[in-house]
Amino acid sequence: SYELTQPLSVSVALGQTARITCGGNNIGSKNVHWYQQKSGQAPVLVIYRDTIRPSGIPERFSGSNSGNTATLTISRAQAGDETDYYCQVWDSSTVLFGAGTKLTVL
Amino acid sequence: EVQLLESGGGLVQPGGSLRLSCAASGFTVSTYSMNWVRQAPGKGLEWVSYISSTGTTINYADSVRGRFTISRDSARNSLYLQMNSLRVGDTAVYFCTRVHSSSSLDCWGQGALVTVSS
Numbered sequence: 608s609y610e611l612t613q614p615l616s617v618s619v620a621l622g623q624t625a626r627i628t629c630g631g632n633n634i635g636s637k638n639v640h641w642y643q644q645k646s647g648q649a650p651v652l653v654i655y656r657d658t659i660r661p662s663g664i665p666e667r668f669s670g671s672n673s674g675n676t677a678t679l680t681i682s683r684a685q686a687g688d689e690t691d692y693y694c695q696v697w698d699s700s701t702v703l704f705g706a707g708t709k710l711t712v713l
Numbered sequence: 714e715v716q717l718l719e720s721g722g723g724l725v726q727p728g729g730s731l732r733l734s735c736a737a738s739g740f741t742v743s744t745y746s747m748n749w750v751r752q753a754p755g756k757g758l759e760w761v762s763y764i765s766s767t768g769t770t771i772n773y774a775d776s777v778r779g780r781f782t783i784s785r786d787s788a789r790n791s792l793y794l795q796m797n798s799l800r801v802g803d804t805a806v807y808f809c810t811r812v813h814s815s816s817s818l819d820c821w822g823q824g825a826l827v828t829v830s831s
Contacts, residue, residue: 693758695817
């Protein structure tokens with residue numbers, strides 16, 4: 608079965624750029640979606656189809672996907688970005704999530 | 714405004730049953746594919762079940778297949794998850810989600826807590 612690999616944690620200095628990766632076999636051939644989840648809240652879609660930002664999501668959030676790695680990039684990281692992020696793909700009418708990455712803003 | 718609102722969570726003993734409901738507003742449930750996703754305390758997101766917009770395709774995670782049943786009611790514009798033979802490991806917050814045309818999960822409910830404990 609298909610598997611997604613995310614780093615457990617990523618750290619970034621305030622105002623710098625954070626990159627959260629999502630690895631999978633030839634993931635570049637799939638549509639990757641990214642969710643932000645703050646403590647005690649439902650996840651929020653921040654990037655869909657690899658690179659598209661839903662309305663209301665800051666331009667600081669961007670995505671890319673090629674080969675075996677998809678990446679969520681958060682520019683000019685803010686304290687409010689410190690939370691959990693999940694990548695997601697579909698595999699034969701089932702939903703797969705990465706294990707999640709905890710972003711720490713130093 | 715598009716919204717999903719879960720209900721029906723609570724405390725149940727192992728082996729017991731519970732039925733979760735998810736009321737939709739701002740859109741018609743029967744025209745979208747829908748999912749249930751759960752999150753155990755302190756853990757990541759785990760997909761549970763899927764129903765296609767036509768209702769002809771239904772899938773379950775291996776961990777719940779044979780015990781959980783997904784369904785929907787067009788008249789009530791609602792999605793359901795019937796959970797039988799519950800186990801301690803089923804303890805989680807359960808979210809209903811809508812599948813957007815992009816295949817992303819673009820709308821999530823606030824979640825319903827299910828606790829399985831003796």
